[in-house]
Amino acid sequence: xxxxxxxxxxxxxxxxxxxxxxxxxxxxxxxxxxxxxxxxxxxxxxxxxxxxxxxxxxxxxxxxxxxxxxxxxxxxxxxxxxxxxxxxxxxxxxxxxxxxxxxxxxxxxxxxxxxxxxxxxxxxxxxxxxxxxxxxxxxxxxxxxxxxxxxxxxxxxxxxxxxxxxxxxxxxxxxxxxxxxxxxxxxxxxxxxxxxxxxxxxxxxxxxxxxxxxxxxxxxxxxxxxxxxxxxxxxxxxxxxxxxxxxxxxxxxxxxxxxxxxxxxxxx
Amino acid sequence: xxxxxxxxxxxxxxxxxxxxxxxxxxxxxxxxxxxxxxxxxxxxxxxxxxxxxxxxxxxxxxxxxxxxxxxxxxxxxxxxxxxxxxxxxxxxxxxxxxxxxxxxxxxxxxxxxxxxxxxxxxxxxxxxxxxxxxxxxxxxxxxxxxxxxxxxxxxxxxxxxxxxxxxxxxxxxxxxxxxxxxxxxxxxxxxxxxxxxxxxxxxxxxxxxxxxxxxxxxxxxxxxxxxxxxxxxxxxxxxxxxxxxxxxxxxxxxxxxx
Numbered sequence: 001x002x003x004x005x006x007x008x009x010x011x012x013x014x015x016x017x018x019x020x021x022x023x024x025x026x027x028x029x030x031x032x033x034x035x036x037x038x039x040x041x042x043x044x045x046x047x048x049x050x051x052x053x054x055x056x057x058x059x060x061x062x063x064x065x066x067x068x069x070x071x072x073x074x075x076x077x078x079x080x081x082x083x084x085x086x087x088x089x090x091x092x093x094x095x096x097x098x099x100x101x102x103x104x105x106x107x108x109x110x111x112x113x114x115x116x117x118x119x120x121x122x123x124x125x126x127x128x129x130x131x132x133x134x135x136x137x138x139x140x141x142x143x144x145x146x147x148x149x150x151x152x153x154x155x156x157x158x159x160x161x162x163x164x165x166x167x168x169x170x171x172x173x174x175x176x177x178x179x180x181x182x183x184x185x186x187x188x189x190x191x192x193x194x195x196x197x198x199x200x201x202x203x204x205x206x207x208x209x210x211x212x213x214x215x216x217x218x219x220x221x222x223x224x225x226x227x228x229x230x231x232x233x234x235x236x237x238x239x240x241x242x243x244x245x246x247x248x249x250x251x252x253x254x255x256x257x258x259x260x261x262x263x264x265x266x267x268x
Numbered sequence: 269x270x271x272x273x274x275x276x277x278x279x280x281x282x283x284x285x286x287x288x289x290x291x292x293x294x295x296x297x298x299x300x301x302x303x304x305x306x307x308x309x310x311x312x313x314x315x316x317x318x319x320x321x322x323x324x325x326x327x328x329x330x331x332x333x334x335x336x337x338x339x340x341x342x343x344x345x346x347x348x349x350x351x352x353x354x355x356x357x358x359x360x361x362x363x364x365x366x367x368x369x370x371x372x373x374x375x376x377x378x379x380x381x382x383x384x385x386x387x388x389x390x391x392x393x394x395x396x397x398x399x400x401x402x403x404x405x406x407x408x409x410x411x412x413x414x415x416x417x418x419x420x421x422x423x424x425x426x427x428x429x430x431x432x433x434x435x436x437x438x439x440x441x442x443x444x445x446x447x448x449x450x451x452x453x454x455x456x457x458x459x460x461x462x463x464x465x466x467x468x469x470x471x472x473x474x475x476x477x478x479x480x481x482x483x484x485x486x487x488x489x490x491x492x493x494x495x496x497x498x499x500x501x502x503x504x505x506x507x508x509x510x511x512x513x514x515x516x517x518x519x520x521x522x523x524x525x526x
Binding site for chain 2: 089
């Protein structure tokens, strides 16, 4: 393990967030070391995406602190925000691609708007990013002319074209079939190794997350119920962890029983 | 009852304040905006070129009707020779800026509100924020700047086409000498009228584009309507409020300039 893997890039302490009466985050703590892949697991509606949006600065936490490379994000000066956003990429669940811009223009947008690079340099870097994710043949196509997997890759290219140190992934495999899910996690792993960024992935795909991550956290009832390595997650006897971890296996057992004609009773 | 009135009044005041801050921040974003000119040109194309047909058609028929109505009213007093003055002053002072602005609101303003609403819904605006791009500077500022240029230009076109429409119905259809019509136009319209016309056009452009952008940009804040219905509600509100705003602002500006 490299030395800088031990240096925390992101430190989250006691983050609270509520919408009206609905408490979503009730004191979330998380530490992400530089160069690692951390996956935040959790059932749907547990606030994973809200947590990620707090990290990205889209949502403002009600309480708690988030430090990026030692600097508090809640200091909230425009310079601090701009500096953080320059060093952070975000891949939305919906990809959030600009549908009126071509693939090349989508990738070039952050360079065009946040740097003083010349047009030719922006084009060169954007084409290079597209080439790395094998989309250079589709540079002039619009997002609607690309498949779901290609759109995901395009969104990743846009997120990493500014060479951020931290990339946040919001449900990168939502709505994809198992083969594509696997491909997306492989893509994240491949490019994370290639570019060396730190990744925080929010998902509920346990198997793929365990393969692709250095550390796993489980968000439940507004707090991080578990944090550890994938091996520790697999070995954990904690009830919440086991129920989440084994849900896929339980579904397989249930389906097998259904096929054999046995009666199925809900545990509830 | 009193509580409801108070609450509604507070809501209006809050909305006005929010709209003012939104517009001020959009102008402030000029300072840090990169490659602004090319986006202003694109916005000018959207507001300008796409609206040309409707401006020309409505301008022509407005002029035709003014010529027709004016000729018959003036002929009762034997003053047909003043048709050019009636048509030109009506168009330059009132109908040109107001009708052109209403047409632009219907065509470009509604498209603007819907486009921004969809961009809000599909997280494109949030994506800009996460990239460190000022979303107001990227999406709203160029449109506001373009409106200051395009609305006066479209109004000038509307008035020009309308004057030709008046000439067409007055001279070709009703037998008034074209020279009489155009010399009346020349004598009637002064530089103060033209200045009033352009002041109104630029003000209507700024207000309506800012309002349409405001509703589209904040479509996620709609109470009780989200998603496609939220975009639809925002677009409707943008067009209705912009139309009312044009007429209200017209009265205010006229009362100051007359």
